[in-house]
Amino acid sequence: MSIDQNQLRLLPSIDELLQSSGGAGLIAQYSRGMTLRAIRAALAQARLDIFNGSTCPSSEQLLAAAEQTLQQVMQPHLRSVINATGVIINTNLGRSPLSQEALQAVQQVAGGYSNLEYDVEAGKRGSRHTHVTALLRELTGAEAALVTNNNAAAVLLALSTLAMGREVIISRGQLVEIGGGFRVPDVMRQSGCLLVEVGTTNRTRVSDYEAALSERSAVLLTVHPSNFVISGFTESTPVAALAELAHRHNLLVMDDLGSGCLLDSAQYGLAHEPMPQESLAAGADVVCFSGDKLLGGPQAGILVGKAEILERIAKNPLMRAMRIDKMTLAALEATLRHYQRDEAAQHIPVWHMIAARPERIASRAARWAHKLQAQGIAARTQRGESTVGGGSLPGETLPTTLLAIDAAGVSPSLDDLARQLRMRNIPIITRILRDTLLLDPRTVLEEQDKEVVLGLLEILGDGVK
Structure with missing residues (x-):
């Protein structure tokens, strides 16, 4: 009997996992049918890993993998994102808030x-x-x-x-x-x-x-x-x-x-x-x-x-x-x-963004940069332009102040940073221009400022060069 077969024999059965206290907790939270499918997926992945040389995971590890799957499945597909692109009426992001x-x-x-x-x-x-x-x-x-x-x-x-x-x-x-x-x-x-x-x-x-x-x-x-x-x-x-x-x-x-x-x-x-x-x-x-x-x-x-x-x-x-x-x-x-x-300019978000005072936008960008710099992250501000978007006022721009993070200051890459920001529970959508990641406060709702800084700190805190 090969070592792979021995490891496979150590895998718990589906019933054992379902009847465990951890399995019962998942059933109570997600239903028996969903938990069963998640456990089957976890066991299938474990068998594949064993064939590739890994050892048998514990029941706790299998249940943790099943729970992670369930959390991903239950996350709403249509959900809120933070628009830091500077495009006010962003069609791909749902147009007008x-x-x-x-x-x-x-x-x-x-x-x-x-x-x-x-x-x-x-x-x-x-x-x-x-x-x-x-x-x-x-x-x-x-x-x-x-x-x-x-x-x-x-x-x-x-x-x-x-x-x-x-x-x-x-x-x-x-x-x-x-x-x-x-x-x-x-x-x-x-x-x-x-x-x-x-x-x-x-x-x-x-x-x-x-x-x-x-x-x-x-x-x-x-x-x-x-x-x-x-x-x-x-x-x-x-x-x-x-x-x-x-x-x-x-x-x-x-x-x-x-x-x-x-x-x-x-x-x-x-x-x-x-x-x-x-x-x-x-x-x-x-x-x-x-x-x-x-x-x-x-x-x-x-x-x-x-x-x-x-x-x-x-x-x-x-x-x-x-x-x-x-x-x-x-x-x-x-x-x-x-x-x-x-x-309208005070209450409708699109017009509030269009009418935003340049000094107010600059102040928010500077505050973001200061909080990142305090943690050793090479962030800065720079002048830029916002656009109306949404098939409205083509070619027209509004002056803005951007938060900028240069490629030289992050690891492994700006593309990876942008992807990680998109993959958060609350995705942050940015843009990259000339080897610089840019975030425009104009299109970020003010109550989302804290989440923007938190997202950057979570990712860049371990990736600063």
């Missing part, structure tokens, strides 16, 4: 029953859209409003209603890809409308739209290129000019703004982002935008415009498939209330 008031509204509505589709005063069925339509009308100046589960759905729903089987005219320079491989031309075709491209990539005049008009024309569509910039020899057609042309020929103008900015971004040192209220004032019949970009709320598609047109869109059978849920409605209403009370 919600305000505390929005979170409280979601909890209140989701934890019990609600008047989602019930008119309390009349004592009969109501519409879920009434919870936000009055707010949206007030904030944008629209006659009516409608909400869907995302902006692509809003575009699809509107075009399906207003132009199925008919022509929608759009500038070639606005046939954008909105991320994840989804392209505006594909969404348009899916709606059943006929796409008519006019102008060129960099220059499209109102005369180009007029030359393309036919008896089959239904909508002049403009799409704000919110995730890229074309500069130099360019020309685009204002919404007001399109509206004059369209209404002269009994056609409609639809403006897809994408990011949905209700504040003037120029007051924070950024380029002006088109606003729904401006588009409506210029004559657009329907304007659509996202809820989770510059609006700073939950994922939603918002349509505002003329009452007769919005009423037609609301009756589209696709509306049922694209309708917004109660938790999103609660968060959206709470977010819109911030704009109503003129407190």
